[in-house]
Amino acid sequence: MSAVRPHVVRLVRFLVCFDNTRCEYCTTICKFRGRSDCGKIPTLSCPAGCGRVPLLTYKHKPMNRHCLLQLAVVVFLMAPHAAEATKGTGPIRCEPHVRVVPEVCPAPLHAVRITGGPFLHAQEMDRRWLLSMDPDRFLSGFRSEAGLETSVPRYGGWENSGASGHAFGHYLSALAMMYASTGDSVCLSRIDYCVDALSECQEREGTGLLAGFERSRDLFAELSRGDIRSQGFDLNGGWVPFYTLHKEFAGLVDICRYTPNTKALTVLVRFADWLDDLVSGLSDEQMARILVCEHGGMTESLSDVYVLTGDRRYLDLARRFDHEEILRPLAAGRDSLPGKHANTQIPKIVGAIREYECSGEERYRRIASFFWERVVGHHSYVIGGNSENEHFGAPDMLATRLSEGTCETCNTYNMLKLTRHLFQYDPAARYADYYERALYNQILPSQNPDDGMVCYMSPLGSGCRKTFSLPFDSFWCCVGSGMENHARYGEFIYFFGGDDNLFVNLYVPSTLDWQSRGIRLEQQTEFPRSDEIRFRISAQVPERFVLHLRCPSWAAGHEVAVNGRTVRVEPAAAGYLAIDRRWRDGDEVRLTLRRTLRSEAVPGDSTLRAYLYGPVVLSAVLDDREEIPVLVTDRVTDAPSLIRCTDAAKLRFETRTAQPVQKELIPYFEVGGRRMMVYFRHLPTATWQDRLAALRMQEDREAWLRERTVSQFTPGEMQPERDHDFRGTNTQPQEFEGRKYRETLGGWFSFDMAVDPGQPNTLYCTYWGNRFYNHSFDIEVDGEKIGFENIHNWGARYVERSYPIPAELTSGREKVTVTLRAIREDAVAGPLFDCRIMR
DSSP states (O other): OTTTHHHHHHHHHHHHGGGSSBOTTTOOBOTTTTOTTOOOOOOSSOTTSOSSOOOGGGOOSOOOHHHHHHHHHHHHHHGGGHHHHTSOOSOOOSSTTOOSOOSOEEOOGGGEEEOSHHHHHHHHHHHHHHHHSOHHHHHHHHHHHTTOOOOSOOOSGGGGTTOTTHHHHHHHHHHHHHHHHHOOHHHHHHHHHHHHHHHHHHHHHSSOOOOOSTTHHHHHHHHHTTOOOBSSSOBTTBSSHHHHHHHHHHHHHHHHHHSOOSHHHHHHHHHHHHHHHHHTTOOHHHHHHHHTSOOTTHHHHHHHHHHHHOOHHHHHHHHTTOOHHHHHHHHTTOOOOTTSBHHHHHHHHHHHHHHHHHHOOHHHHHHHHHHHHHHHHHSBOTTSOBOBTTBOOSTTOOTTOOSTTBOBHHHHHHHHHHHHHHHHHSOOHHHHHHHHHHIIIIIGGGBOTTTOOBBSBOOOSTTBOOOBOOTTTOOOHHHHHHHHHTTOGGGTTEEESTTSEEEEOOOOSEEEEEGGGTEEEEEEEOTTSOSEEEEEEEESSOEEEEEEEEOOTTOSOEEEEETTEEEOOOOOTTSEEEEEEEEOTTOEEEEEEOOOEEEEEETTEEEEEEEEETTEEEEEEOOTTOOOOEEEOSOTTOHHHHEEEEETTTTEEEESSEESSOOEEEEGGGOTTSOEEOOEEEEOTTTHHHHHHHHHHHHHHHHHHHHHEEEEEOTTOHHHHHHTTOEESSBOOEEETTEEEEEEESSEEEEEEEOOTTSOEEEEEEEEOOOOSSEEEEEEETTEEEEEEEEOOOOSSEEEEEEEEOHHHHTTOSEEEEEEEESSTTOEEEEEEEEEEEO
16 A cells, blocks of 8 residues: 555546646646636546646645546546556657657756755846846837837847847746746746736737737738748848747747736737738748748747647747748758858758658658757857857868857857757767756856856857857847846756656756656756766655666766665666666765866867867956967877866966967856957977967967957858948859859849048958959949959959059048949859948
8 A cells, every 4th residue: 555655646636637727747737727627537648638746836826626526536546546647667758640650758947946055046047137127128129019108119130130039039938937947926026027928919910910020011912912032041031030930939939938928829829820811822932032041940839839839830920930941951961051141041951850750751850960060069169159250161071260249159059959869769878968058158158257147159169258248239040049047057967768768968066856756856066177076866756766876977976875885887888877776865976076177179170179178168368458378289189288287176277398388177157257268279399389470370370360450341151241331233142162252143242341531551351362343343332333343364363452542532421332333234243252431
């Protein structure tokens, strides 16, 4: 009887909560809530079909008489079989309506609490920032577009320049996850206010549309008629409208996923129905033209709507946003990423793995797995990020792509989402190793620890520094994802494999409430400043399960002790240390992971290397005018001979062979906005002085360019083109040798450039010289011709040309408009790869 009692207790918990708001595991609202005449007999699983057992702690009102009768009858009939019925050894589902059964499911975000260390500080800084924002300023554009009065201005940055609503979607997601992660009721009240406001906008609009950017109704009306115009990063004159809509969809989905707000699902379904109606009359060819323009993770969010509702229409709608131009080569195992805008593609792949989960089509999983392997293994830097100036380059050739523009934060935000999905179907430590590296070395450092602001790029060019946002006037894409990053730290630490397996992926001070087993796990650690991690178990009754502890690839050794006694356990093939026992209240596990110092080359140059201690990337901090140091050695891979530890507890190190001066190394996540370097050049002892002289000449030229550049523009790249108000005729973004450019046949293109009104200004343009005919064009500034080019067999090289700008065109001016204009209809203007205004 004593063996059956705990299982009967779980059964009673389930029956009591059958009238609850939502299931702990799938977060879906109970279909029968509040109804005494539903006529349904509860089964031993969530009523929404996720296959898990809801719990007493989520009860929000007393049982009605109907549920009391069910409790009496079912307990009487099933108590003898309760142990077997509730064991949970069958297939599990993380969510309802997901067709593919995962091997593991993440612990619910609300069941995990961060309790210490830098992640707790980052979470708290983020929470304060979120609560300092005014929801009405985010809602201003929505109310204006719906015809409602608004008394406050929109926020600045992208929220006031064509993408109004994208940051608001991230804001909703961040509030929802912060509520789940902390239980802060103020976050929930903000969410309730915003959902009510969006519902009011929908009622006034009358169609379900939710858009905060100008001319939204006219733009979507044109698309529905098949009038589709795009130059790559715009659609019918609007800036990435579906990208913005995706953020709004995702925000509503996260509210449904993480909070008890029920109205959000109604608003979300209306929104999805409007979109379904919008594209229902468009052909596949017309949809393909729409998808040329960045559209974010529309497939992911629409798949989420399917999961929340079970309505197949929304999964079919998601598939209409499959961008086959990108998916097709990946499905064939071909790396087609070089030259492509990185974060335009990553959300499409997150959508692909979501479609795999919902449909079971193996093709989608093959796409996602191949993409992950290519990006992580061949396109990523030491901190776990990828891309330079937002674009992928040639695989395994990153040495020439180190600058202030490396590693856009949004990219890594989305790569971690993809990693989390893949891990559910293949719980291998290599996924968690990547997640840990990117979390410690890009996501955590993307926040300024002093004020909670976030950065767009994580520069890896020596001598560069991070630039952080302003609280209310930046709102770039990475500001939006930055709101979420520090609210979701708990989502990858713990995973369940049925009721009998608990996986620990990350070593972060935290607690886990495993309520279906009546267990609370507390993780205590100073990691990564310490080798030791302790787990303390609180159990209502003794429970048998397997505790899986990740053995990282960087660990040079490990030791496990249970209740003070050493246990011999080796990692399994998947990379986890498995401890199988009946756990009792007060049991303690001590895990020691031996950290070592090692170096890692940048792909493409074995002499350019970064240093790591455990999972932590190290960086040197440089003075403003300090020369870039190099390491002199004939053994570039012998890290201990080149770097020594000065304080392991504080993660402080020092170079041994640096020239011209030894440098202290600290974690990259501590650098903040200071000038720094991560990759060190290693030069041989015999020739280092000559090599260093050549490097200094190159650095001097680059410094000369930086000092004299007033403004710089890279054609063909989305953000620079938006920032410089690019426009033109007969032109599309092009790519050559991993670089973007623009040209036009018989037309023109122009862009705005900042100038220095107090000094003479010169326009510098970079072209590709291997053109043979009809590349003849004028160069104009504010409509006045300042130059002419006729590119004809200049050689297979990049050619720089300079054009002095007359002083009268810049005097008293902050910016000018530069135009390249073909001299006749059959002539080509360009190809232009780079443009600068120089003093």
